Amino acid sequence: MSTDLSLMSTYSYLPVNLIKGNGCFLYDDKNNEYLDFTSGIGVNSLGYCNSKWVEAISNAASTLQHISNIFLNKTTLNLADKITSLSDMSKVFFCNSGAEANEGAIKLARKYSFDKYGNKRNKILTLKQSFHGRTLATLTATGQDKFHNYFFPFVEGFDYFSANDIEDFKEKLSNDVCAVIMESIQGEGGVYPLDYEFVNEVYKICNKQDILMIFDEVQCGIGRTGKLFGYEHYNIKPDIVTIAKGLGAGLPIGGFLCNENLSNVFKAGDHGTTFGGNPVACAGALVVLNNICTQEKLNEITENGEYLMNSLKNINSNLIKDIRGKGLMIGIETEIPSSEIQQKALEKGLLLLTAGKNVVRLLPPLVITKDEIKKAVEILKSIFI
Ligand SMILES: Cc1ncc(COP(=O)(O)O)c(C=O)c1O
Known part of the structure; x- marks a missing residue:
């Protein structure tokens, strides 16, 4: 992406041009699909285009x-x-x-x-x-x-x-x-x-x-x-x-x-x-x-968060130092720069955040399903192992 923009240079942009979203997925200008574990930094709780x-x-x-x-x-x-x-x-x-x-x-x-x-x-x-x-x-x-x-x-x-x-x-x-x-x-x-x-x-x-x-x-x-x-x-x-x-x-x-x-x-x-x-x-x-913010939905978020946390903890990789968080707010502390994991995930169709140099941060939409979590974990596994 061109750095010669009329926007101030306050952000380091990832090399993807996202043009639309649906549910927990985003799509770029070449119609590639990305599973979104960023939700616009914790904003898009209902995913994209919730009716x-x-x-x-x-x-x-x-x-x-x-x-x-x-x-x-x-x-x-x-x-x-x-x-x-x-x-x-x-x-x-x-x-x-x-x-x-x-x-x-x-x-x-x-x-x-x-x-x-x-x-x-x-x-x-x-x-x-x-x-x-x-x-x-x-x-x-x-x-x-x-x-x-x-x-x-x-x-x-x-x-x-x-x-x-x-x-x-x-x-x-x-x-x-x-x-x-x-x-x-x-x-x-x-x-x-x-x-x-x-x-x-x-x-x-x-x-x-x-x-x-x-x-x-x-x-x-x-x-x-x-x-x-x-x-x-x-x-x-x-x-x-x-x-x-x-x-x-x-x-x-x-x-x-x-x-x-x-x-x-x-x-x-x-x-x-x-x-x-x-x-x-x-x-x-x-x-x-x-x-x-209904009890039923909050219980589902807790359950999905535990499923995500347990699935991540089952990834046996010496690149992972620690996994922590609560619900659908999880950090993976890595031995290598988190930006490298973020870049590799992007290439494999998964969007991630970082929190500092060595923490990958997961903030999926709160409407994420178990199948989507499973898909994200498979991609992470393929990067970490
Ligand atoms: C805990 C916390 N407080 C405050 C802020 C600032 O929010 P905003 O960017 O909407 O001003 C953030 C943003 O990331 C945050 O995470």
Whole structure:
């Protein structure tokens, strides 16, 4: 593919020209078929061209494509009702992306702390190896130096602690901390699920000190791990939850949810966005929640995730160092660069993601079938053995 594009060179493009999709398959301009284990980085939860989703967004687009947030609209309200009742959270704010969701969550946490404790308690603790977005505040929150090059000065009021190291957390705690942000499974950082005891210990300390816990569920939420949210595997209830990716199923939407305690922190004018809660994106998101976030479907995702995990673990290859993850979010740590595996898989009709130099990341659509999983595992086997 030509590098002489009028697009900025922010991405390294794979050498394939995808032109259409159907179900869990994508097709290039030569009509070659690819089994998709990327789902647009966790977005296309319903696969491609899902008829219910297409119908819902088409109807919304041909009825009322957008109105300003100074007007209430029924579709957005329906989505808000649905997601707050499914999650047992109190309120939601809709925006357009994961980074914007995390920005809003940071603002909400700081306002809560400001209202209660004054302006000196505003620090946010985040995890090393985390990823929270590309805006300046979420880039600062991201605990990976490789994303930080060039873009200083950063936003004040962040510090980092190591995942699964409770002593490091206690060391970083100070009187000015107002919130902690974590992903229950670190996605971009290499697909690392956090330890149960660690999360619960942090949770206990935060509750005691009125430090808010923000869970970034942008990648691992909305059914991806077999539960509505990844943090449910830890039997805890965060104060703020951020969402995006899989909720959109192909259209941009993000959001942050809060519990009762925070529901009146933001007043009119404290936060806003032009496109957030757009009726077309919300109509599509309702289809996602109605079709992915049912107990029956979540059980199927769990079962398919276990089938995928067990099948991968049966591949006996000295190129594989570790396999980890939950549900349909799986990382394969490799002895060779993950980009080499990605390239070979592409040649064999399987699309994969990477998460860093040595982790192949699998994020298939949540509607993937066992037969499709079997097909993907056969291709991976032929590459690894
Ligand atoms: C956990 C997590 N948070 C935030 C983001 C940023 O989301 P977006 O790219 O929609 O801004 C991502 C994106 O990969 C993510 O994985």
